[in-house]
Amino acid sequence: MDWLQVAVLSIVQGLTEFLPISSSAHLILVPVLTAWEDQGLAFDVALHIGSLAAVILYFRHELIRMSISWAGSLRGGGMDQDARLGWWVLLATVPVCVIGFAFRDVVALGMRSPIIIGVSLIGFGLVLGYADWRRRHDGRSEYQLGLKDVLFIGGAQVLALIPGTSRSGITITAALLLGMSREGAARFSFLLSIPVIALAGGLEIVGLIREAHEVDWSTVVVGAVLSGISAYLCIHYFLIFIKRVGMQPFVVYRLLLGAWLLWLFW
Structure with a gap:
């Protein structure tokens, strides 16, 4: 890869991972619309690591409180709002992990066409627009979610396996439909991204180890930093x-x- 490709892919990944416009769609489209060769698995891992480090750093104070309270709840120390939020993040991650693992080959090979991406962008974009239009101005925060809310958002997150849907977009949409504020919906979506990105990156690392290809460490490091x-x-x-x-x-x-x-592409 040349440095222009490294910069473009890294910035695209970093921006679209958290914007409700689908990172997978843009990373699929870049090589489709250019003459660039596939960036390789090692570079994909680097981009995920960069995005993961960013969201962990941004929410570091919340994550520390959640981790301490969550660990305390395991020891019978009671359930405060931070411990509950920690449990909600884990619970909402289960559906996408189970479905994603079970159907990973179908998603990876059969659903990455520009047509599917285009339909998903439009369809789920309209739903996001409706959810934002009907939102409540005094909506709830991420600390005011209940079990049914979390199951609904977690179930909606499964739809993000369809390229073009956007993981952040569909979880924000579901949260807005449940009466959350824009900021609360976005913050919960970002917290949900941590285990999802970590697990996806872990699977890619396993694949990278199995392939045992040479790694261009300069592009990997720069890609992770820019992302x-x-x-x-x-x-x-x-x-x-x-x-x-x-x-x-x-x-x-x-x-x-x-x-x-x-x-x-039609």
Whole structure:
């Protein structure tokens, strides 16, 4: 890979991992729309590590409180709001892990076409637009979720296995439909990304070890750093942006991109 490809793929991954516009769609589309060769598994791992480091660093204070309270709940120390949130994040991750592992070959080989991406961008974009339009101005935070809410959001997260859906997009959509605030929905979605990205990255590392290919460490390190920086900035400014403006600009972007893909590849 040349350095332009490294920079573009790293920044695209860092930005789209947390924006409701589908990172998988953009990472699939970049090589489709350019003459670039596949970046390889090692580089994919680096991009995931960068994004994971960014979200952990951004929510480090919440994660420390959640971890301490969650561990205390295992020892019978009671259930405060931080411990409960820790359990909710784990519980909401179970469906996508089970379904993703069971159907990983179908997802990897049979659903990564530009047509599927275009339809998903448009369809789930419209649902996001509706959810944001009907949201409550005094919506709940991530600390006010109940069991049924978590199961609904966790079930919705399974749809993110379809390229073009967007993991953050579908979980934010589900949370908004449940009456959460924009910021609360986004924050819970970002917390949910931590185990998902970690598990996905772990599977890629296993595959990388099995392949035993040579690794270009310079591109891997630069890719991880650029992905991490862009992801951290994305999280920070996205939370500010949606509080003031909302989700509709992302809905418009999804509709335009999806329509362009269908026109280009149908």
